[in-house]
Amino acid sequence: MKVHDALRFAGYTIALGAFTEIIYTIYKKIAKKSNAKKDMTEVIFFPDSKVACVDYFTKVNGCVTRECRFSHKENSLSKLFMKLSRSIKSMDVCVFVMTCTDLTDLLIQAHRRGVCVRVITDCEQVDATGSQVWRLRSEGIAVRTDGSSFFMHHKFVVIDEKTLINGSFNWTRQAITGNQENLLISDNPMLVKEYHKQFEHLWTLYDPRST
Ligand SMILES: [Zn+2]
Known part of the structure; x- marks a missing residue:
């Protein structure tokens, strides 16, 4: 009788172990699937200690x-460089001040490889010292401005209608190595959609043919 009970107990233990293993395997598969579906969101902060x-971060x-006097270690700016340089289809850039030549170069390179680059900036910043707007325009990149005494104060980019980069960061050297700044990088479809919608709204609003 005792042997029989012991065998039965052992049987139950093995069955329970096998059952637990199956449940755990299923749980892992579901968790992996749901993780894969999770949106990628990252926050980067400035200033960087070095530019x-x-x-190094964008050329083949x-x-x-x-x-080289610039940094080859990953930092906030290098992450921004990589996001911009990997655009495939479109870049909708809506930034108050644009004086950084490196970031402007990435827009020009994207335009040259067939990416649809559109830029909105503040009209009073177009002729400011170091403004890169003339370079963008001379390359054939469409740049529109607000034409208002109020600021077009946004600082966001929508890449390929899939990724949003948004925060306090103007495209200036001071923002890179001086100021306290933040940028949120997100693939969240709802956020991307809302910002892209706003870009389209402003793009139409600032169409010089409509004024
Ligand atoms: Zn270098």
Whole structure:
């Protein structure tokens, strides 16, 4: 009788173990699936202690400069560089001040490889010292401005209608290595949709043909 009970107990234990294993396997599969569906969201902060090397982070051959004075270590700017340089279809840029040549270069390179680049900025910043708007326009990139004494104060980019980059960050050297700034990078479809909708709204509003 005792042997029989012991065998039965062992049987139950094995069955329970097997059952637990199956449940755990199913749980892992479901968890993996739901993680894969989760939106990618990241926050980056400035200032960076050093300016990232745009060539190192965006060029196929990397940086070929001897004793490069820029940083080859990943930082906030390098993450922004990589997001912009990997655009495939479109970049809708809505930024108050644009004086950073490296970031402007990435828009020009994207435009040259067939990405639809549209830029909205503040009309009073167009002729400010170091403004890159003339470079964008000379490359054939469409730039629209608010034409108002109020500020077009946004600082956001929508890439490929899939990724939003938004925060306090103007495209200036001071914002990179001086100011306290933040940028949220998100693939959340609801956020991307709302910002893209607002970009389209402003793009139409600031159409020079409609004024
Ligand atoms: Zn370098």
